[in-house]
Amino acid sequence: MKDAYDLIVIGGGTSGNGVARMAAKAGWNVASIDSLPYGGTCALRGCDPKKMLVAVTEGVDWADRMKGNGLKMQPSVDWPDMIAFKRTFTDAMPPRIEAGMEKAGIDVLHGEARFTGADSIELNGEILRTKHFHIATGARPITLNIPGEAYLTTSTEFLELTERPDRIAFVGGGFIAMEFAHISRRAGASEVTVLEMAERPLGTFDDDLVEILVEGTEELGIDLRTKAKVLAIEKQGEEFIVTVDGVGGAETVTCDLVVHGTGRVPNIDGLNLEAAGVEYTRRGIQVNASMRTSNLAVFAAGDCVDSGPNLTPVSAFEGRVAGKNLLAGKDERQVKYPPIPSVVFTLPMVASVGLSEAAARKEGLKFDTHFEKTHDWYSSMRVGAQRTAYKVLVEQDTGKILGAHLIGPGAEEQINLFAMAMRAGQTANQIKAMIFAYPSYASDIGAMV
Secondary structure, eight states: OOSEEEEEEEOOSHHHHHHHHHHHHTTOOEEEEESSOTTHIIIIISHHHHHHHHHHHHHHHHHHHTBTTTBOOOOOOOHHHHHHHHHHHHTTHHHHHHHHHHHTTOEEEESOEEEEETTEEEETTEEEEEEEEEEOOOEEEOOOOOTTGGGOBOHHHHTTOSSOOSEEEEESOSHHHHHHHHHHHHTTOSEEEEEOSSSSSOTTSOHHHHHHHHHHHHHHTEEEESSOEEEEEEEETTEEEEEEEETTEEEEEEESEEEEOSOEEESOGGGOHHHHTOOEETTEEOOOTTSBOSSTTEEEOGGGBSSSOSOHHHHHHHHHHHHHHHHHTSOOOOOOOOOOOEEEOSSSOEEEEEOOHHHHHHTTOOEEEEEEEOTTSHHHHTTTOOSOEEEEEEETTTOBEEEEEEESTTHHHHHHHHHHHHHHTOBHHHHHTOOOOSSSSGGGHHHHO
16 A cells, blocks of 8 residues: 555545546556445445345236236245345446456455545555545445434345344335335235335435325235334344334334335545634535536545435546546536436336426416326236326427326336437437337337426
8 A cells, every 4th residue: 555646536436436437547556545445336336236125026026917818827036046146246246347447457445435635635544645536435324313323224234134133124115225125025024114205205206106105005905104203222132112103193013124215425524624714514525517526636426415415326427527627627518417316216117307387387387187097008908017108298388398207117227218209309209209119118118208
């Protein structure tokens, strides 16, 4: 380990590794630091491992949907085998990433970095200096400040469970809670409870489609409680007692595991940003459109900053902009976010891109809403899907797509086509004129606009 660099990157995930590689390729002397195994949240503790668990439970979902349609099977999930399957990916990632970075000439370091000045950090008791920093420390579970919070299992720990608890309660009703609740129930958990303090789960997604998902969630056997604020968690023997302020007053949920699913906040608490002159708020490190901080020698990107939505593709996008400006020595590029799709990987999946109806009205836009439940469409009937629908907002004067909201099989891919069309400025008529392969989920898009 050297004590002086051209660039030190703090964070070994999506928005950090790319910048480190760009600088190393340009001949810079680069170090990368992470206190956790390299790969970041998405590859090791979020998107990718979660989707592998979803893939296993899709077998159960498929059999349920096709029951009575000629498929005679009733699969079940072997939890230890499923986690072992997930590890075939996650266990290999850190050494693979580190080896690649070392091959690129990057010093790969481990430990908790803490700023000691505008151009220096402390790492494992040593002071390292550099001309530039890039911060990409991601996010962590939000602190709830409730009695018994220490009993909460994080999403990271949930993905490492070697055995499945039979009774599981999820605190919160966002991406993590809803996705893991569906996984748990299909994997055989007898009692799965979701405790959401708002009026409905998945507050950023379309109301009508979330209502359809809620129906499917409850039909699956998940106890979804809204307006349910968790007040405390107690441990009694091997059980946990969750006290909730619900619609009817105080109530309790008894379970074998309580999972934190209320959201995440920027992971910047231990960096001592004040010493570096880097300004931040509760929303994260403050950056300009070039991803530069108040300390002009420091860039930041991803979930730790106060910019775009906390999604892995956004982190990568921001990292590329930061890296380009860092190497140029000036702010040549600025972040201009294209339409950004997002997906909740429940079964059925819910996907969204662009404006909601409320947001479009707030902007004073004139638009037509195309909304239909599609359980009787061929693409739904073919796979026995009952909870399917779309809502597409089309601007009246231009015919351009303002927003698209989907639920059902194929939604996670259809939404990307909508995002491409919106980025290209295509109108509803131009989309209708497209010739898609048929029968396919993509071929439904023309009928949605």
